Amino acid sequence: MKQDGVKTMNEKQGGTQSAIEMARRILSEYDGKPIRIMEVCGTHTHEIFRQGIRSLLPENVQLISGPGCPVCVTPVSFIDEAVMLALEKDCTICTFGDLVRVPGSSSSLQLARGKGAKVKVVYSPLDAEDYAREHPEEQVVFLSVGFETTTPSCCVAVQKAEEDGLSNFSLLTANKTMPAAYNAMMDSTDAYLYPGHVCAVMGTKDCRDMLEKGMSGVVAGFTPPELLTALAVIVKKSQEGKPFFVNCYPRVVRDEGSPDARAIVDKYMESCDSRWRGIGMLPDSGMKLKPEYGAFDARVKYDLPAIEGKENKACRCGEVLQGKCTPEQCPVYGKGCTPEHPVGACMVSSEGACSAFYLYNRK
Numbered sequence: 001m002k003q004d005g006v007k008t009m010n011e012k013q014g015g016t017q018s019a020i021e022m023a024r025r026i027l028s029e030y031d032g033k034p035i036r037i038m039e040v041c042g043t044h045t046h047e048i049f050r051q052g053i054r055s056l057l058p059e060n061v062q063l064i065s066g067p068g069c070p071v072c073v074t075p076v077s078f079i080d081e082a083v084m085l086a087l088e089k090d091c092t093i094c095t096f097g098d099l100v101r102v103p104g105s106s107s108s109l110q111l112a113r114g115k116g117a118k119v120k121v122v123y124s125p126l127d128a129e130d131y132a133r134e135h136p137e138e139q140v141v142f143l144s145v146g147f148e149t150t151t152p153s154c155c156v157a158v159q160k161a162e163e164d165g166l167s168n169f170s171l172l173t174a175n176k177t178m179p180a181a182y183n184a185m186m187d188s189t190d191a192y193l194y195p196g197h198v199c200a201v202m203g204t205k206d207c208r209d210m211l212e213k214g215m216s217g218v219v220a221g222f223t224p225p226e227l228l229t230a231l232a233v234i235v236k237k238s239q240e241g242k243p244f245f246v247n248c249y250p251r252v253v254r255d256e257g258s259p260d261a262r263a264i265v266d267k268y269m270e271s272c273d274s275r276w277r278g279i280g281m282l283p284d285s286g287m288k289l290k291p292e293y294g295a296f297d298a299r300v301k302y303d304l305p306a307i308e309g310k311e312n313k314a315c316r317c318g319e320v321l322q323g324k325c326t327p328e329q330c331p332v333y334g335k336g337c338t339p340e341h342p343v344g345a346c347m348v349s350s351e352g353a354c355s356a357f358y359l360y361n362r363k
């Protein structure tokens with residue numbers, strides 16, 4: 001009876017007991033040439049650690065953390081802009097919680113709070129729009145960060161603000177798109193563990209485009225069976241000696257993705273060049289509001305100057321995000337930089353590689 005219960009739970013999580021055992025065996029018995037696998041998504045990094053999956057891998061299968069944590073890749077200059085809006089333009093900043101403690105060039109939003117800045121933590125862009133509607137006397141700016149998964153909900157908030165006739169709500173955008181990052185990281189890895197939730201929106205076209213460039217990868221879900229299966233498929237297919245792509249998350253990811261989510265983004269936003277923390281400017285890797293929605297664009301509305309942020313030279317987030325070093329190779333990891341006293345965004349964010357290593361990998 002108990003065995004049936006376990007089996008049913010595993011099946012709900014996307015894998016049968018025998019499939020999980022087979023995946024474990026493929027991984028633990030692999031003794032071929034070294035394989036570097038980049039888990040692009042910060043949630044994958046944390047789940048792989050949290051479920052103990054790293055300990056199942058042989059030495060010749062190396063996991064590399066990539067640039068898929070939205071808070072981590074948001075550049076220093078964005079925090080500087082948010083602090084300027086709060087302190088100099090008297091705006092109320094609505095943001096996801098992790099961004100509050102991310103250091104800017106000289107201040108975080110948390111420090112700005114001590115100087116009188118109004119910073120409110122919200123759980124969705126629509127919460128920020130609600131707040132703006134309920135506080136017409138305040139100018140509310142939502143910090144619009146994230147990948148293809150969060151951008152549609154930012155556009156929904158603009159649509160709602162339009163419907164509600166709000167003139168006190170805007171977005172400070174730093175939304176990112178993944179394909180430019182996939183291209184930029186190709187030399188750091190042999191195969192990508194593609195983010196399941198991004199592919200649920202965008203479909204599998206971007207992954208297939210990468211396959212045409214010779215880059216291997218699989219789409220992975222987030223449960224232990226799904227992650228084990230995806231890693232085992234990479235190991236197995238790598239032995240065939242040619243590039244491959246497999247959708248290992250078919251219960252959620254369809255080839256066409258979510259056309260509705262993409263349609264609302266197409267209505268309100270357009271592609272732009274975008275700066276990634278530590279990596280620099282990547283052409284066509286961001287999204288910004290279209291000119292006709294300038295009334296909802298905080299940079300336009302408050303005529304913000306271009307800011308060149310200054311990164312903390314002690315922080316190696318840029319290299320961590322590109323898989324060029326591990327958090328443990330950063331000289332201040334665990335000493336000057338901890339989740340309580342973070343030096344860089346990768347230690348602040350609940351999806352950051354440095355926080356994952358600190359939480360799960362300390363000796």
Ligand code: SF4
Nearest residue numbers: 316317330337344354
């Ligand atoms: S350990 Fe801290 S300082 Fe070093 S790369 Fe990570 S976030 Fe930056």
